[in-house]
Amino acid sequence: MKRGDLVAAGIAAVASVDFVARARHIAELVPEDARWALPVAGVGIVALAILVWQRRASAGLVALLALSALGWRADFLDGGPRREFYASGVALLGWCMGLGWGKSTRDPDELEVAELGAAAALAATYFSAGMSKLVVGGLEWAGEARTLRAMILTVRAVADGPLTGWDRIGQMVIENPALARLLAIATLVVQLGAPLWLCGRWLRLSWGVMLLGFHMSVQALTGISYREQMALVVLLSLSSLVSLLQSAWARRTNAAGAR
Amino acid sequence: MFVAYASIATVVRAYPFSTFDMYAHPEDTASHLLARDASGHVQELTQFDGWSCDATVENMGAPATCGPLGSFSITTYKDQDLLRWVRTHAGENGEPVDIVRRIWQLEERPGPPTMRDCVVGHCRATRHP
Numbered sequence: 581m582k583r584g585d586l587v588a589a590g591i592a593a594v595a596s597v598d599f600v601a602r603a604r605h606i607a608e609l610v611p612e613d614a615r616w617a618l619p620v621a622g623v624g625i626v627a628l629a630i631l632v633w634q635r636r637a638s639a640g641l642v643a644l645l646a647l648s649a650l651g652w653r654a655d656f657l658d659g660g661p662r663r664e665f666y667a668s669g670v671a672l673l674g675w676c677m678g679l680g681w682g683k684s685t686r687d688p689d690e691l692e693v694a695e696l697g698a699a700a701a702l703a704a705t706y707f708s709a710g711m712s713k714l715v716v717g718g719l720e721w722a723g724e725a726r727t728l729r730a731m732i733l734t735v736r737a738v739a740d741g742p743l744t745g746w747d748r749i750g751q752m753v754i755e756n757p758a759l760a761r762l763l764a765i766a767t768l769v770v771q772l773g774a775p776l777w778l779c780g781r782w783l784r785l786s787w788g789v790m791l792l793g794f795h796m797s798v799q800a801l802t803g804i805s806y807r808e809q810m811a812l813v814v815l816l817s818l819s820s821l822v823s824l825l826q827s828a829w830a831r832r833t834n835a836a837g838a839r
Numbered sequence: 840m841f842v843a844y845a846s847i848a849t850v851v852r853a854y855p856f857s858t859f860d861m862y863a864h865p866e867d868t869a870s871h872l873l874a875r876d877a878s879g880h881v882q883e884l885t886q887f888d889g890w891s892c893d894a895t896v897e898n899m900g901a902p903a904t905c906g907p908l909g910s911f912s913i914t915t916y917k918d919q920d921l922l923r924w925v926r927t928h929a930g931e932n933g934e935p936v937d938i939v940r941r942i943w944q945l946e947e948r949p950g951p952p953t954m955r956d957c958v959v960g961h962c963r964a965t966r967h968p
Contacts, residue, residue, distance in 0.1 A: 609923075644855070651854040659915040661857065669855030674840050700840035705859055708845050712860035720865060726945040731862050733869035733943050733952070734914050740880045755951050775841065 583822055584691025585632070590815040591675055591698060592628040594808050595643060595668040599624045602650040602665065609657045617653070620646050631676075635690070637683070640676035644669060667702065667809035674701025696778070699816045702809070703774040706791065710771030722768055725760035729753065735802045746800040753801065763797075770794045781820040781827075788817025868911040870942045872900070872921045874964065875956065877935050882966075884921045884938065889930025889965035892938070896926050896960070899938055905957035911942045925962070933963040 603621035607614035624646030630639035647669045655661045678697020682690030713721045721727060732750050743751050753760050770790050777787040795810045848856040873881040890896075898904070900918040905911065925938070938960040943952040 648854045655854070659919045661854070662916060663857055663859055663861060666855050666857060670844070673855055674844070677840055677843075697840045701844045704841045704844035704848070705857070707841070708848050708857070709859035709863075711845075712858045712863040716860055716863040717865045721863065724865070724947060726947075727862055727864065727866045729945050729952070730866035730869035730912065730943070733945075734871055734912075735917055737883050738871055738873055738941065739882045739886070756949055757947055758949075778841065 582691060583819055583826070584689075584695055587695045587698070587815060587819050588632050588635075588675065588691065591668070591671050591812065592632045594811050594815075595628055595647065595672055596625050598647065598665060598668040598808060599628075599650070602647070602654055606650060606653055606657065609654075613653065617650060620649055624650075635679060637676040637680040640672055640679070644672050644676070647672070664804065664806045665808065666705070667806065667812050670701045670705055671698040671812050674698040677701075695816065695819060698812075699784070700778055702812060702816070703777045705809075706771045706774035706777075710768050710774070713768060713771075722761060722764040725757060725764040728764045728767070729757070729760050732802050735804055737803060750801045767794065781824050784820035785817050785824070788813055788820070792817075866912050867945055868942060869945065869952075870905075870911050870913055870940050872918055872959070873939055873941050873956075875937045875939045875958075876966075881939065881941065881956075885924050886967050887933070887936060887964035888928035888967065889933045890925045890928055890962055891931050891933070891964075892925070892960050892962035894960045896922050899925075899959040904959045905940050905942065911940075930965060931963070933965040936962050936964040938962055 599621040603614075603617040606617040624643045627639045627643035627646065630636055631643060651661075651665065651669065654665070675694045675698040678700075679690055679694035681687075681697065682693035685693075687693050713727075717727060732754055736747070736750055753763060771794075773787065774791070776783050777791065778784070791813045792810060795806050795813070799805050844856070848858050872884060874884050874887050875881045892899075900913070900915070900922050902911070902913055937958050939956040939958050941954055941956050943954045945952050
């Protein structure tokens with residue numbers, strides 16, 4: 581199995597988990613909806629299998645439509661979009677577009693193009709998040725950093741009594757605007773620098789570590805978990821590491837052969 | 840793909856497109872629904888079950904219950920998640936518990952933010968052991 585196939589299987593696996601989670605969530609909220617949500621999830625998972633085994637971008641788009649249907653319903657029931665569930669759809673869209681582009685240009689490495697498409701779409705989500713902070717909040721978003729403190733207060737668990745572990749650190753951020761400012765600036769750097777994730781294998785690996793660190797910090801401080809997005813960042817960054825190791829191995833083998 | 844996604848997301852606001860601007864808007868306030876027992880201690884609503892309330896739980900998330908809209912910020916999905924817990928963990932014979940909206944005012948100074956609690960419902964509930 582090629583590295584590109586493994587990446588495709590990884591994206592499909594994350595999307596499959598998303599299908600199951602979304603369908604279950606909808607069925608819990610409105611039990612009657614299980615009648616259509618579960619079959620739609622089933623169709624989506626079958627489409628993902630076809631995508632992986634036959635490399636058909638059209639199957640990926642069917643899966644994306646199924647994900648969208650579940651996503652729209654869940655967003656309606658939740659009273660708004662839950663962006664932590666967007667990652668698999670974004671990666672799937674990018675992967676399919678990349679595959680379609682690779683096929684249309686008869687690129688011999690169409691899976692590499694598809695992988696780059698998935699990474700590019702995911703990188704765009706970080707960049708968009710960073711840009712929207714600058715456009716909507718301006719430099720004050722980081723300068724005053726009240727939004728970041730408000731976010732921690734809003735979503736983390738609250739209880740009277742002594743704080744421990746990450747809750748204590750979260751409280752330090754809330755009570756210390758200078759610390760919040762530092763974290764806000766780091767957030768902007770990581771998000772606006774996301775295009776670097778697309779610039780070569782070493783940067784894919786190193787910026788992937790930054791993105792993962794960002795998600796882990798958010799999860800520790802607020803409890804907001806972007807598990808799918810983290811899984812995809814790990815997958816695409818590890819793919820780069822594997823590619824680097826393969827190149828190093830090939831160089832070593834060639835050098836040994838030349839001797 | 841990078842440019843295409845980022846561009847389309849500024850126009851199309853449908854899955855899977857988004858500018859992920861949920862934490863972009865400047866906020867001077869934050870709020871969180873909590874359970875407050877008779878001694879005044881607060882905990883997450885999820886620390887209790889067996890809920891029975893004297894008002895419709897769905898309405899407890901409405902901003903109007905705590906003053907004019909815009910005087911504090913709410914996170915709709917978070918509120919809905921918590922109130923869904925109350926609805927789906929109904930029961931009887933618990934201790935008196937108020938559901939309060941804790942509202943924090945953030946200022947540009949070190950130290951804990953000022954806060955106030957606004958009661959949005961009188962209930963009874965059973966504390967988890």
